[in-house]
Amino acid sequence: MxxxxxxxxxxxxxxxxxxxxxxxxxxxxxxxxxxxxxxxxxxxxxxxxxxxxxxxxxxxxxxxxxxxxxxxxxxxxxxxxxxxxxxxxxxxxxxxxxxxxxxxxxxxxxxxxxxxxxxxxxxxxxxxxxxxxxxxxxxxxxxxxxxxxxxxxxxxxxxxxxxxxxxxxxxYAFDVSENTLSSTYLKILSDLEHAIERYYKTEKKAHFYADKLNITTKHLNRVTQTTLGKTTTELITERILLEAKRLIVHSENPLSQVAESLGYEDYAYFSRVFKAKNQTTPLEFKKRYL
CATH class of the missing domain: 2.60.120.280 (Regulatory protein AraC)
Structure with missing residues (x-):
């Protein structure tokens, strides 16, 4: 492998x-x-x-x-x-x-x-x-x-x-509001990224991460939308698909095993999620990248 x-x-x-x-x-x-x-x-x-x-x-x-x-x-x-x-x-x-x-x-x-x-x-x-x-x-x-x-x-x-x-x-020029750089929002965003890194293979719902951070799902979405322009669910999905790309390209595991390792027992569903975000199936992505 x-x-x-x-x-x-x-x-x-x-x-x-x-x-x-x-x-x-x-x-x-x-x-x-x-x-x-x-x-x-x-x-x-x-x-x-x-x-x-x-x-x-x-x-x-x-x-x-x-x-x-x-x-x-x-x-x-x-x-x-x-x-x-x-x-x-x-x-x-x-x-x-x-x-x-x-x-x-x-x-x-x-x-x-x-x-x-x-x-x-x-x-x-x-x-x-x-x-x-x-x-x-x-x-x-x-x-x-x-x-x-x-x-x-x-x-x-x-x-x-x-x-x-x-x-x-x-x-480093970028267009953000003052709230983005507030210490409170930075701390929440950092804690969220650490939590996603730890649990993304098994937990894919925004409310799970909000509970971990002891805040409401609505407030967590407010933080991610303000700082990154994305919902919490989008951040979770992006982390899953980044790992999927790494495994698809850099491992020799079957694609169904890649999906299963990321918490998707139904490969067809995983492939639809992957294609919706990347405009290509996992197999097409692997062939094109290699």
Missing amino acids: QIVPVLHIEQFKEENALVEFYSNDLCKHLETNRKIVHRPHKHDFFLCVLFEKGNGTHEIDFSSYPINDGSLFFLKPGQTHSWSFNAPPQGYIFFHTQSFFELSVADVKLNQFPFYYSYKNPPHLNLSTSEQGKIATRFKEINVEYQGNGVYKKQKLASLINLTYIDFSRL
């Missing part, structure tokens, strides 16, 4: 380096780790990559994004991604665990930053030439600090990441 590998930050650990943080020149990173990053994979950490020079495609959870000069990407743990290049890219990459950041930076949570607060927010920015220069300076400073052995290294790296994420947030 073929599965999507999950890469752990320890796999990238260099001698005398921090266990929960990693930074490198992008070319060196891709060359050094070519055996483990050459095919679709997941991470158990947060990742940021800047392409100063690049041409190709970056696929994240079955959505494709062009790689150009000034492309900036940020990934949360659990997202499946892969990339292909028309020429060797240039840039920088860094990644870290949640605890590395949140235990070092007081009163700041990663899901407060707009590009991390929901899986539904775009995982990229296209930087202008001037913006790229400023962000590249941040990445270089982080990389220099990581490669060095200065005192308070961990503390400085955490501070640099915080400043970098603030810069990202200022550039």
